Amino acid sequence: MSQRLCCIALALLVATNARAQTDSSLKLTTKSAAAAADFRAGVRDYENLSFESASAHFKAAITADPAFGLARVLYAGTSGTLDQSQLEAEVNRGVTDAAKASNKELILASAYKEAILGNADVANALFRAAAQLMPNDRLLAFAATGGVFAANLEAARELVAKYPDYPLGYNSLAYLNWPDDRAAALAAAKRQVELNPTAPNPHDTYAELLQWNGNFAEAAAHYKEATTLSPKFPEAFVGLAEVAALQGQYDQARNYLNQAIANSWSPQQRLGYMRQIVGTYALQGDNTNVLKSLEAALAEAKAERDKRATAIIYSQIATVQANAASAGTAHQSIAQSKAAIADLPWNVHFYDAMAHGLLKHWGPAGQELAALKAQAEKDDAVPKPMLAALEGYLLTQQGKAAEALRVLMASDTTHLLVMNRIAEAHAALGHRAEAAAWNNRVNSNYAINLADFTNVNTRRRARLAVR
Numbered sequence: 001m002s003q004r005l006c007c008i009a010l011a012l013l014v015a016t017n018a019r020a021q022t023d024s025s026l027k028l029t030t031k032s033a034a035a036a037a038d039f040r041a042g043v044r045d046y047e048n049l050s051f052e053s054a055s056a057h058f059k060a061a062i063t064a065d066p067a068f069g070l071a072r073v074l075y076a077g078t079s080g081t082l083d084q085s086q087l088e089a090e091v092n093r094g095v096t097d098a099a100k101a102s103n104k105e106l107i108l109a110s111a112y113k114e115a116i117l118g119n120a121d122v123a124n125a126l127f128r129a130a131a132q133l134m135p136n137d138r139l140l141a142f143a144a145t146g147g148v149f150a151a152n153l154e155a156a157r158e159l160v161a162k163y164p165d166y167p168l169g170y171n172s173l174a175y176l177n178w179p180d181d182r183a184a185a186l187a188a189a190k191r192q193v194e195l196n197p198t199a200p201n202p203h204d205t206y207a208e209l210l211q212w213n214g215n216f217a218e219a220a221a222h223y224k225e226a227t228t229l230s231p232k233f234p235e236a237f238v239g240l241a242e243v244a245a246l247q248g249q250y251d252q253a254r255n256y257l258n259q260a261i262a263n264s265w266s267p268q269q270r271l272g273y274m275r276q277i278v279g280t281y282a283l284q285g286d287n288t289n290v291l292k293s294l295e296a297a298l299a300e301a302k303a304e305r306d307k308r309a310t311a312i313i314y315s316q317i318a319t320v321q322a323n324a325a326s327a328g329t330a331h332q333s334i335a336q337s338k339a340a341i342a343d344l345p346w347n348v349h350f351y352d353a354m355a356h357g358l359l360k361h362w363g364p365a366g367q368e369l370a371a372l373k374a375q376a377e378k379d380d381a382v383p384k385p386m387l388a389a390l391e392g393y394l395l396t397q398q399g400k401a402a403e404a405l406r407v408l409m410a411s412d413t414t415h416l417l418v419m420n421r422i423a424e425a426h427a428a429l430g431h432r433a434e435a436a437a438w439n440n441r442v443n444s445n446y447a448i449n450l451a452d453f454t455n456v457n458t459r460r461r462a463r464l465a466v467r
Contacts, residue, residue, distance in 0.1 A: 028070075029101040035065035042074065045231060047139055047168060049201035051078045052265035053231035069097030073109045077116045081266055091116055104133055111143070120146070138166050145172075153177065160188075167196035171205055178209065185209055193222070200226040200233035207239050212447050216243050227259075234263040238276065242448050250284045253450075267304045272451055274300055275313075279450030282457050285464075291320050311340035315351035316453050322358035330355050346375050346382040350390055351453075357394050365394055385415035386454070392421040401428035416442055420458045423465065439465045 028036050042057030058075035062068050072094035076087055091113040098109035111126035127143040134140055141163070145155040156172040163169055170192035177185035189206040196202045207222035220243050226236035237260035244253035257277050264270040274297045281289040294317050301309040314337035321330035334352045338344065353368030369390055376382035388411035395404035404425040411418050423438035442462035449455045 027102070029105060030061075030065045030068045030071075032065040032068070035061040035068050035071065038064065039068070039071045039074075042071070042078075046074070046078065048196065048199035049168075049171070049205075050199065050231050050233060051080070052269070054078050055080070056265070067097050067100070069094040069099070069101060070105045070109045070112075072097065073112045073116070077112055081268055087116065104130070107133070115143075138163050139168065142166070142168055142172075165195060167192045167199075167202060170195070171202070174205060174209060178212070182209075182213060186213065198229060200229040200231070200236060203229070204233065204236050204239060207236070211239065211243055211246075214446055216247060219243050232263050232265075234260040234265070234269065234273070237263065238273070238450070241276065241280070242450060245280050245283055245450060246446055246448055250280050250286075253280045257450075267300075268306070271297065271300050271304060271306065271309060275309075275453075276450035278316075279453065279456040282453065283450075283460050285460055287320060287324065291317065294320065307341040308345055311337050312345055312347045312351070314340055315348045315355070318355035319351050319358060322355040325359070327359050330359060344375075346372060346379065346386075349375065350386055353390055353394070357397055360397070362394070362398060369394060385412040385418050388412075389415070389417040389421045389454075392418075392425060396421070396425045396428050399428075401425040405429075416445060417454050417458045420462050423462065427465070436466055439463075 028039065030036050030039070038057045038061040042054045042061060045051075045057060046054035055075060055078035058071050058078060061071035062075055065071070073091050076082060076090035076094065079087075082090060095106070095109045095113050098106045107126060107130045111123050111130055114120075114123035114126060124144065124146055127140060131137065131140040131144045142159060145159055146152070153173075153176045156169065156176050160166070160169040160173055170188045174185045174188035174192065177188060186206075186209055189202075189209045192202040193206050203222040203226040207219040207226065210216075210219035210222065220240060223236045223239040223243065226233050226239075237256045241253040241256035241260070244250070244256060254277055257273050257280070260273045260276075261270050264273060274293070278290060278293045278297060281287075281293055294313055298310065298313045298317070301313055314333050318330045318333035318337065321333055334355055337348050337352060349368045349372040353365045353372065356362075356365035356368060372382065372387055372390065376384065376387055388407055392404040392408040392411075395401070395407065402425075405422065408418055408422045408425060413419065413422065419438050419441050423435045423442075426432075426438065427435040439462040442458060443466065448459065
C-alpha cells in the first residue's frame with residue numbers, strides 16, 4: 001500500500017477475503033443479488049488496495065440493499081469523504097443492521113467499526129475471534145496481526161511464512177523492513193508485484209520504495225505501469241510527479257498532477273492534487289505561482305465547503321505574503337484563517353506563527369506557539385516534531401540558536417523539518433560542517449510529499465543551503 005494514501009482505509013486495511021465471500025464459512029445474508037455482486041467486487045478491490053474503487057462498489061451495494069450492514073461499514077471505512085459525525089453515524093447504522101443478519105457478519109462489522117474509529121486493541125481482538133470462526137480467510141489472518149501499520153515485523157514475517165503466495169502480506173513486510181533493511185523491503189515489494197501483477201497498487205508500492213531508494217527510472221516505470229491497470233489509480237500519477245519533482249522537472253510534475261486530477265475519484269481527492277501542484281511551485285521557489293495555485297486551491301476548498309482546508313490554506317497564503325514582507329495582506333489572511341472554522345486545526349496555529357515570525361512580530365508569533373502547545377496538551381493529533389520545529393525556528397530567528405538546538409535535539413531528529421531547523425540553528429552559531437551535514441540528510445531523503453507545504457519548503461531551503 002502506498003504510504004501517501006491517507007484515507008481512513010489505511011488505518012483500517014482489513015476486509016473479508018474475496019474467496020471467503022463464496023466460501024461456506026460466511027454466507028452473505030443480503031437477498032439482493034446486485035448488492036452481493038457489488039460487495040464481492042468491492043472486497044476484491046479492497047484487498048488489492050484500490051480503496052476508491054472499493055468504496056464505489058460498497059456504495060452500490062448499500063444502494064441496492066440499504067440494510068446490508070457489513071457493506072455499509074466497509075463503505076464508511078473506504079469513503080474518505082465523510083466527516084467524523086457522518087462516519088460515526090454510518091458505522092453505527094451498519095453494525096445495527098449487521099446485528100439483524102448473521103453472527104459472523106455482526107462480528108466483522110463490529111471489528112471494522114472499531115478499527116475505523118481507531119480502537120485498535122478492541123478491533124484486533126474481534127478480528128482474532130473472526131479469524132477463529134473463518135480460519136481459511138487469509139485477509140482475516142492478516143487483520144488479526146494488526147494490519148499494515150499496527151503490525152510488527154515479526155508478525156508480518158510469520159504471516160508470509162504461513163501464506164507465502166498471499167500478496168498483501170508482502171506489502172506489510174516491505175514497509176516494515178524499510179527502516180532497517182532496504183534490500184529486504186525492496187525484495188518484498190517486488191514479490192508482491194510478482195504475485196499480483198495486474199493490480200495497480202502493488203506496482204505503486206514497489207515504485208514508491210524504489211523512489212525512496214533513489215532508483216528513479218525504475219520507480220517511474222512501475223508508476224507508469226500502475227496508470228495502465230484497472231481500476232484507475234490516480235496515485236500513480238502522483239508518484240510520477242514526485243519522481244519528476246525530485247529531479248527538478250517541475251513542468252512535467254505538474255503535467256502528471258493534472259492527469260491525477262483528471263482521474264480523481266472525488267472532489268476531495270481533486271483538491272488534494274491541486275495542493276500538490278502548490279508543492280511543485282514551492283519546491284521550485286516560484287513564489288508568484290505558489291500564491292496563484294494556493295488561491296486556486298482555496299477557491300476549490302470553498303466550493304466544496306471544506307472549512308478545515310479553507311482555514312489551513314488561508315494560513316499558508318499568509319506565510320507566502322509574509323515572506324514577501326506584505327504585512328497588511330498577511331494579517332488579513334491570518335484573520336481569514338481564524339474566521340474560516342470554529343475548531344481550528346493545529347496547522348493554522350503553526351502557519352500563522354510562521355507568518356508572524358517571518359514578519360518578526362515575535363509577540364503574536366509567541367501567542368500562536370502557546371496556542372499550539374495548549375492544543376497539543378489535549379490533542380494527540382498535534383505532531384510533536386512540528387511543535388519543536390516551530391519553537392526552534394522562532395528561537396533561532398530571535399538570536400537564541402543555542403536554546404533552539406536544545407529544543408530541537410530533544411525532538412524527533414529523523415523528522416525532515418526538525419533536521420532542517422537543526423541545520424539552521426547550527427548555521428546561526430557558525431557551525432558550517434554540522435549545518436551542511438543536517439541539510440544533506442534532508443537532501444538525501446526521497447520520500448517527498450508534495451501536498452505537505454512544510455515538506456517541500458524544507459527541501460527547498462536545505463537544497464539552497466548546501467549550494
